[in-house]
Amino acid sequence: MIHSMQVLQQVDNKFIACLMSTKTEENGEAGGNLLVLVDQHAAHERVRLEQLIIDSYEKQLPQGSGRKKLLSSTISPPLEVTVTEEQRRLLWCYHKNLEDLGLGIIFPDTSDSLVLVGKVPLCFVEREASELRRGRSTVAKSIVEEFIREQVELLQTTGGIQGTLPLTVQKVLASQACHGAIKFNDGLSLEECYRLIEALSWCQLPFQCAHGRPSILPLADIDHLEQEKQIKPNLAKLRKMAQAWRLFGKAEGCDSRQSLQASMPPCEPP
Structure with a gap:
């Protein structure tokens, strides 16, 4: 569906107007029947998030064990x-x-209520550096504590480590994706619009941004609008019909008067 989306143009430096097909017999050609607006910030945020997730894992070797490990x-x-x-x-x-x-x-060994965290996911360190560059307070410890709480709760409820991306890591990556994404009021050339839509079409979740908000807004079904298009009246034909009705009305009036006169008895002189 999105792979065959046709880019029209950028709208108000915020959206990208496109046509996409909702028909099952889609043949892969660009275009379609549904006019949509793509939120340029949400779309780029989604593209960045999925790339950041891929980059957060160690590269898998061909002869590796197949276990995915986050970079630390x-x-x-x-x-x-x-x-x-x-x-x-x-x-x-x-x-x-x-x-x-x-x-x-x-x-x-000195304490039963203390652990030392010597390694953390790489994205935590990048988030900490980003916050310090902006002159904000440190966030590393609070993120690590949240991460540990999340994993402990999972261990208590499921009895094992889950294979999915931890929620705490995903939230940090979503924040990074947002900060580096195209913003509203950023002008895009038609070529840049093409590249963004193409990148979005390869995403696993192209219809929502990194935070779950919709990235594509449907506006109208073009085929439906064409079906409802009103036919313009034939003015020449209407004029002829009006003239015919006027003539018919006059003729009918004359016939009525003649019939009335014929039915009345002649007047006798006094």
Whole structure:
């Protein structure tokens, strides 16, 4: 459907007007019957998010085990995170699996309610650097604590590490995708519109942005509008019909008067 979308033009430096087909017999040619507006920010945000997700994993070797591992970065000094004894036990039991999620945890013998985080997903470090460049306060520890809570809750409810991208990581990547995406009021050439729509067509979830909002807004079915198009009246034909009715009316009036006169008896002189 989106692969055959026809780009028309940018609208108000915010949207890209396109035609797409909703018919099942789509033949792959550009065009279609549905006029849509593509939110340029939401579309680019989706493209960036899916690329960031791909780039967040280590490259798979042909002879590898097939396990996907998030890229991680060492932090020094390690972050101190307070946990309960039950949470510490769960983290210890699954610390090897957590390494696949980019989380490296050290368990000091000095405390049963403390863990040291020496490695975190690479995107956490990038987010921290971005916040500091903007003059904002550090966010690394709060993100790591949220990440650990998320994994502990999953371990408590499912009894194992999930193979999907952790929600905390996805939220950080979504923020990165948003900050680097095309903004409203950014002018795009027709070629740039083409490239953006083509990139969007290869996304797994092209119809929503990184935060779940819709990226494509349907406006009108062109075929439906053409079916409802009113036929222009034939004025020449209407004039002839009006003249005919006028003549018919006069003739009918004359016949009525003649019939009335014929039916009346003649007047006798007094």
